Amino acid sequence: MTTAIYPGSFDPVTNGHIDIVNRAAVLFDKVIICVYDVPMKHLMFDTKERVALMKKAVAHLRNVQVTPYNGLTVDFARKMKAKVIVRGLRMSSDFEREFEMALMNKKLDPDVELVCLMTSLEYQFISSSLLKEACELGGDITSLVPGHVAIALKKKFSARKANSVVRNATIRKSY
Numbered sequence: 001m002t003t004a005i006y007p008g009s010f011d012p013v014t015n016g017h018i019d020i021v022n023r024a025a026v027l028f029d030k031v032i033i034c035v036y037d038v039p040m041k042h043l044m045f046d047t048k049e050r051v052a053l054m055k056k057a058v059a060h061l062r063n064v065q066v067t068p069y070n071g072l073t074v075d076f077a078r079k080m081k082a083k084v085i086v087r088g089l090r091m092s093s094d095f096e097r098e099f100e101m102a103l104m105n106k107k108l109d110p111d112v113e114l115v116c117l118m119t120s121l122e123y124q125f126i127s128s129s130l131l132k133e134a135c136e137l138g139g140d141i142t143s144l145v146p147g148h149v150a151i152a153l154k155k156k157f158s159a160r161k162a163n164s165v166v167r168n169a170t171i172r173k174s175y
């Protein structure tokens with residue numbers, strides 16, 4: 001039985017990520033999506049939210065699990081008894097980064113292999129950061145993410161907007 005892990009920040013999960021998971025689920029007996037538990041301040045969604053959004057997005061896949069993780073990816077792979085790390089590749093900049101990480105991971109644990117799946121053409125331009133930017137500026141991102149993620153994004157941005165209105169009003173009052 002071959003287990004693979006698919007690590008990432010997934011802030012939030014996009015249709016590009018789902019495409020990679022769908023394809024990995026066919027290639028491997030078990031796929032564990034590992035949501036990186038990095039400090040919340042750099043991310044829009046906290047770890048619990050990112051895990052919940054991902055779980056809902058892959059609920060149709062029986063051999064896929066979702067879990068948070070921190071520390072070295074190769075250590076987590078070993079802990080999960082996974083022989084493979086799956087990553088998605090979009091453009092040449094992804095390749096350079098993945099290549100460097102793969103060499104480092106190979107040094108840290110020569111038994112874990114990296115398998116990179118090329119993005120499908122229609123998802124080539126999707127990145128979590130770009131879609132957050134587009135959404136914040138009022139762009140329609142509904143075809144780029146699962147429905148529940150689009151709703152979560154809109155909620156986050158309207159909460160932010162409401163907070164900044166309150167903050168500005170408080171600042172004005174204090175003058």
Ligand code: ADP
Nearest residue numbers: 007008009010011016017087088089119123126
């Ligand atoms: P990280 O911070 O680890 O790069 P991301 O959530 O941005 O986390 O990406 C996780 C993985 O999914 C990475 O391997 C990334 O290259 C891949 N990925 C991101 N967007 C896409 C996409 N549109 N198509 C294919 N793979 C993607």
